[in-house]
Amino acid sequence: MYREGAVAEIPGAVRWASVSRGEGAVRVLPDGCLDLLWSSRAGLLVAGPDRTAHLSVSVPGERWVGLRLPPGTGPAVFGVPADELRDLRVPLDDLWGPAAAELADRVAASAGSAATPAGGSPAGSPLAGGPATSIAAVLEEVALRRLRAAGGPDPLGARVAARLAAGATVAATAAEVGLGARALHRRSRLLFGYGPKTLARILRMRRALDLAGAGTPLAEVAALAGYADQAHLTREVTEFAGVPPTRILPAGA
Structure with missing residues (x-):
């Protein structure tokens, strides 16, 4: 529904x-x-x-x-x-x-x-x-x-989110948008609600669950999404979602 x-x-x-x-x-x-x-x-x-x-x-x-x-x-x-x-x-x-x-x-x-x-x-x-x-x-x-x-959204938001969603590090993202680490963290809290590291982890989790939902095995998902291994993926998903990925994915995924 x-x-x-x-x-x-x-x-x-x-x-x-x-x-x-x-x-x-x-x-x-x-x-x-x-x-x-x-x-x-x-x-x-x-x-x-x-x-x-x-x-x-x-x-x-x-x-x-x-x-x-x-x-x-x-x-x-x-x-x-x-x-x-x-x-x-x-x-x-x-x-x-x-x-x-x-x-x-x-x-x-x-x-x-x-x-x-x-x-x-x-x-x-x-x-x-x-x-x-x-x-x-x-x-x-x-x-x-x-x-x-309001004159449109702050263009920094889309740039930072896109780079982090693509797997860029926080340091590389800060350098690309021309901000220091503290300034990026401050602007990120205003734009996203939390710092760039947390946003990067959340976006990585979403990317991993999309891959898994499309049928990619979890071990392969972990490698593709940039986790150290499947156990790392499971810990991250559990921290943000409250349950492991197997509880979130549809049956048969």
């Missing part, structure tokens, strides 16, 4: 929608991103960058629509440094005040009927389209407007 897609006007951003089946907590892995969220139960929220996995608990039938902003972009949209939101889920009106109430009204109008048809899926489910798509469009329009008003 989950789908996602790219957002053309915000490079690297992803729109997503889901409907909870109420089968327990969903493990959301850290990724260096900030999300603008709408829940049919909780309303508008901001999800800060997580340092470890967030266990999201929803009621059966709860609908979610989200806009996931790429690393370094969220602060320009939300107007606060990323480290102030680290490991938090914050009501949007705590950040935007009256502007959040106006957005909530627009989202409510887009949501339309939330009734569940007899024998069918909830309106707005990722399988049904309709309201979920309309809500996502509202979130994207507001985020894009605020991003433009």
Whole structure:
């Protein structure tokens, strides 16, 4: 009950929608991103960058629509440094005040009927389209407007995240962007919520899990992603995700 897609006007951003089946907590892995969220139960929220996995608990039938902003972009949209939101889920009106109430009204109008048809899926489910798509469009329009008003994201964010995602060391990344180690750490906390070393480890974990999910054996994944060995990979994933990679990967991966 989950789908996602790219957002053309915000490079690297992803729109997503889901409907909870109420089968327990969903493990959301850290990724260096900030999300603008709408829940049919909780309303508008901001999800800060997580340092470890967030266990999201929803009621059966709860609908979610989200806009996931790429690393370094969220602060320009939300107007606060990323480290102030680290490991938090914050009501949007705590950040935007009256502007959040106006957005909530627009989202409510887009949501339309939330009734569940007899024998069918909830309106707005990722399988049904309709309201979920309309809500996502509202979130994207507001985020894009605020991003433009801020003069766009800090270009340093995309450069640093791209280099670290490609496996560059923190020292090499700092040299390439023309910053000293302390300055890069300070800017990274503002842009990503944590220092460049932590971001690099999180991005490496995501890359490793993508490889493993595509069917690459874990021992080979460890080598390709730059871990010392499979045991190192397992320790890193367990630290960030709370469980070993075999608990995260789909059956048969």
